[in-house]
Amino acid sequence: MKITGGEAIMESLLKEGVNLIFGYPGGAIMPSYDALYKYKDRIRHILVRHEQGATHAAEGFARVTGRVGVCIATSGPGATNLVTGIADAMLDCVPLVCITGQVGAHLLGSDAFQEVDVIGITAPITKWNYQITRPDQIPDIFAKAFHIARTGRPGPVLIDITKNAQIETLDFVYPQSFDLPGYAPTYKPLQESIQHAAQLINQSVRPYILAGHGILISQAEKELLAMAEKAGIPVACTLHGLSSFPTDHALYVGFLGMHGNYGPNLLTNKADVIIALGMRFDDRVTGRLSDYAKQAKIIHIDIDPAEIHKNVHAHLGIAADVKVTLQMLLTLVTKKTHKSWVHQFRKCDAQEINKVIEKEIHPKVGKITMAETVQMLSDLTAGEAVVVADVGQHQMVAARYYKFKYSRSWISSGGAGTMGFGVPAAIGACLGAPGRIIVAIVGDGGFQMTIQELGTIAQENLPVKILLLNNNFLGMVRQWQQMFYEKRYSFVQLDNPDFIHVANGFRIPGKKITKREELKLGLKHLLKSQGPFLLEVVVGKEDNVFPMMPTGASVEEMRLE
Amino acid sequence: MKYTILAFSENNPGVLYRISDLFLKRNINIESLTVSETETLGISRFTIYVNVDERTINTLTKQLFRIIEVVDIYYFQDADILFKEIAFIKLKKVTSDKIQYLKTIVVNNNATIASEKTQIVIEKVGTEKEVDALVKDLRTFGIAEFIRSGRIAIKK
Numbered sequence A: 001m002k003i004t005g006g007e008a009i010m011e012s013l014l015k016e017g018v019n020l021i022f023g024y025p026g027g028a029i030m031p032s033y034d035a036l037y038k039y040k041d042r043i044r045h046i047l048v049r050h051e052q053g054a055t056h057a058a059e060g061f062a063r064v065t066g067r068v069g070v071c072i073a074t075s076g077p078g079a080t081n082l083v084t085g086i087a088d089a090m091l092d093c094v095p096l097v098c099i100t101g102q103v104g105a106h107l108l109g110s111d112a113f114q115e116v117d118v119i120g121i122t123a124p125i126t127k128w129n130y131q132i133t134r135p136d137q138i139p140d141i142f143a144k145a146f147h148i149a150r151t152g153r154p155g156p157v158l159i160d161i162t163k164n165a166q167i168e169t170l171d172f173v174y175p176q177s178f179d180l181p182g183y184a185p186t187y188k189p190l191q192e193s194i195q196h197a198a199q200l201i202n203q204s205v206r207p208y209i210l211a212g213h214g215i216l217i218s219q220a221e222k223e224l225l226a227m228a229e230k231a232g233i234p235v236a237c238t239l240h241g242l243s244s245f246p247t248d249h250a251l252y253v254g255f256l257g258m259h260g261n262y263g264p265n266l267l268t269n270k271a272d273v274i275i276a277l278g279m280r281f282d283d284r285v286t287g288r289l290s291d292y293a294k295q296a297k298i299i300h301i302d303i304d305p306a307e308i309h310k311n312v313h314a315h316l317g318i319a320a321d322v323k324v325t326l327q328m329l330l331t332l333v334t335k336k337t338h339k340s341w342v343h344q345f346r347k348c349d350a351q352e353i354n355k356v357i358e359k360e361i362h363p364k365v366g367k368i369t370m371a372e373t374v375q376m377l378s379d380l381t382a383g384e385a386v387v388v389a390d391v392g393q394h395q396m397v398a399a400r401y402y403k404f405k406y407s408r409s410w411i412s413s414g415g416a417g418t419m420g421f422g423v424p425a426a427i428g429a430c431l432g433a434p435g436r437i438i439v440a441i442v443g444d445g446g447f448q449m450t451i452q453e454l455g456t457i458a459q460e461n462l463p464v465k466i467l468l469l470n471n472n473f474l475g476m477v478r479q480w481q482q483m484f485y486e487k488r489y490s491f492v493q494l495d496n497p498d499f500i501h502v503a504n505g506f507r508i509p510g511k512k513i514t515k516r517e518e519l520k521l522g523l524k525h526l527l528k529s530q531g532p533f534l535l536e537v538v539v540g541k542e543d544n545v546f547p548m549m550p551t552g553a554s555v556e557e558m559r560l561e
Numbered sequence B: 001m002k003y004t005i006l007a008f009s010e011n012n013p014g015v016l017y018r019i020s021d022l023f024l025k026r027n028i029n030i031e032s033l034t035v036s037e038t039e040t041l042g043i044s045r046f047t048i049y050v051n052v053d054e055r056t057i058n059t060l061t062k063q064l065f066r067i068i069e070v071v072d073i074y075y076f077q078d079a080d081i082l083f084k085e086i087a088f089i090k091l092k093k094v095t096s097d098k099i100q101y102l103k104t105i106v107v108n109n110n111a112t113i114a115s116e117k118t119q120i121v122i123e124k125v126g127t128e129k130e131v132d133a134l135v136k137d138l139r140t141f142g143i144a145e146f147i148r149s150g151r152i153a154i155k156k
Helices: A003-015 A027-039 A051-065 A081-090 A118-125 A135-152 A164-166 A191-203 A213-217 A221-231 A261-271 A320-328 A341-359 A370-380 A394-400 A421-432 A451-460 A475-484 A498-506 A517-530 B013-023 B054-068 B096-108 B128-141
Strands: A002-003 A022-023 A045-047 A071-072 A096-102 A129-131 A157-161 A169-171 A207-211 A235-237 A251-256 A271-279 A297-300 A316-319 A388-389 A409-414 A438-443 A464-470 A510-513 A533-538 B002-010 B031-035 B043-051 B070-076 B082-093 B113-117 B121-126 B143-148 B152-155
Touching: A002 A022, A003 A027, A003 A164, A003 A169, A022 A051, A022 A421, A022 B031, A022 B113, A027 A071, A027 A096, A027 A164, A045 A451, A051 A071, A051 A081, A051 A096, A051 A409, A051 A421, A081 A096, A081 A118, A081 A157, A096 A118, A096 A135, A096 A164, A096 A517, A118 A129, A118 A157, A118 A169, A118 B013, A129 A135, A135 A157, A135 A169, A157 A164, A164 A498, A169 B031, A191 A271, A191 A316, A191 A320, A191 A409, A191 A421, A207 A221, A207 A261, A213 A221, A213 A475, A221 A320, A251 A261, A261 A341, A271 A510, A316 A421, A341 A370, A370 A394, A370 A438, A370 A464, A370 A517, A388 A394, A388 A421, A394 A409, A394 A438, A394 A464, A394 A475, A409 A421, A421 A451, A438 B031, A451 A498, A464 A517, A498 A510, A498 A533, A510 A517, A517 A533, B002 B013, B002 B054, B002 B152, B013 B031, B013 B043, B013 B054, B070 B152, B082 B128, B096 B113, B096 B128, B121 B128
Parallel strands: A022 A045, A022 A071, A071 A096, A096 A157, A129 A157, A207 A235, A207 A271, A235 A251, A271 A297, A297 A316, A388 A409, A388 A438, A438 A464, A464 A533, A510 A533
Antiparallel strands: A002 A169, B002 B043, B002 B070, B031 B043, B082 B121, B082 B143, B082 B152, B113 B121
16 A cells, blocks of 8 residues: 555654654655654654754653654754754764655755755764655665664664655555665674683772763663672773662762762772773773873773774773673673772772762852752652753762662763753653653753753643752853863853743743752752752852863872862 | 775765765875775775874774775775776977977886877876876976876785
């Protein structure tokens, strides 16, 4: 039976198990929206307020579920508005399929209304993209797109579909298999690599696991836990590795990176064997490369061969799936403990608690701190919430002080550091994990970059809890200006709107907290509210996030104050 | 260090763009790039000649291999490959008294005169060095137009 290209898109989505998409209609995608109208009982469409919101929402959904997030937009500005989110997903390995409408095939290259070369624009920021100009291409390209997005190192795929291909008809048959001769991610490592890795680990005195996003992507949380416990290895998490290992575990030593915990960064240069799992030695983790872990033998396990030796030379590089690799490795590592080595981390913790944490979470005077707010949120939710953070000081504080109990509980923009990510990503997370509490922690800067998505939240009545940590500054930039630009606060001060009024305007209730004694009640109110809620907490204007490893400094030069 | 990259890819629109973009992203200038069909239907062969360090070539080729359509990738130094390019050099007006001298240069450089119709066009097949040497010798006649194909290469 013949169906239209638009209908074939919907059928393809259903074949891929998609029943939720985020999008915004417009001219060149209208035939597909017309098809969607017929499928709206099977495919839920969330109408965002800006296409960037659609990509971030799809990211939030993908990150919380492990499934592919889907967004749809029209040609021209609709497509270019997706770009920031696509780039964000590319850097953070988030599986997305983005569908864009395009002018009719006969108009391609003619500068027709709303024609933009979206294939050209998104080539550098997609794992794969393809322009469909005939309806019969739809099933095969969709099957390939979903396969590519979700397998190997996941990432965004964009499908651009000319208007005629959405209108014309085809005989719809969804392919069982397809031909991708250049794409075959390796999941299973070589046995000899595993033996070599086991030997290095078994001989080590100060082994150290750096757990990255790959643990969550390949669902290797149990294997990581088993590995750490069996071989007695301390575990630190990268920003995206957070929540892959229980924060209350005796072997958990903290968060790596520029504003991470003191011990995990400092002691990188004391470990004798580093086991890097599904992470890419980002510059925010390594600091100055010439002084990074020179003493250690590095075992780097990552599904992407291009990451091995890219930033840090690995003594043993294993380009394979981290779950499969850990399963094989587990049988070969010997049972051990490394008490004095783990104790070194605890000594660093004590210093960090003394110099930083205590005064951050239990301040006696002054304005409310971001840290005490996050700490209280963590306590009140028993570490069970999904925290979706925007980008900036509040993000680092949230990463530092929220005590994650469950996996897939931390969603933020890492590689791209996209301000405005938080609120729309929380929409996707909320729809992906309806049983969980979703808290979007945002700053006053980033909040205003995608604040229009409050409209989406209100329209769908999504119980997103927004915690706004307001310092009336672009705080992270201000902190840098204070520390490295002699306090020349160049364009970082924000004359903000009345956020509660703004939320109320979107029919979202809100409450503003300015005093410490009101904080707990405010947070309780936020968490107990039925639908969406905005809690604005006014925090110290010039508070800084510490510890800090300044750009270009070594992990050993982590500053506690 | 100069390297020749051989990349084999599905012949889809957009692959050339993705390949060249990876060089752009790293601010690497491509010395030459040729694309041609291969013995396998639907597979194209990219020969890319670049000047980068060893660490870069290693990561770069792995990143090129990440392109979904790229089915195979190798890189070589000159000792491991046969490589050639073709060049045409069109000369400005050559006076009759210099024709004999020109012919000597052409023979000495192992080149040929491909056309004498309106202007003399010299054809040369050889390595970049050989082409450069010929061009240097021909300067004295005045070069009207010069084109070189960029290298093609095959593993020994």
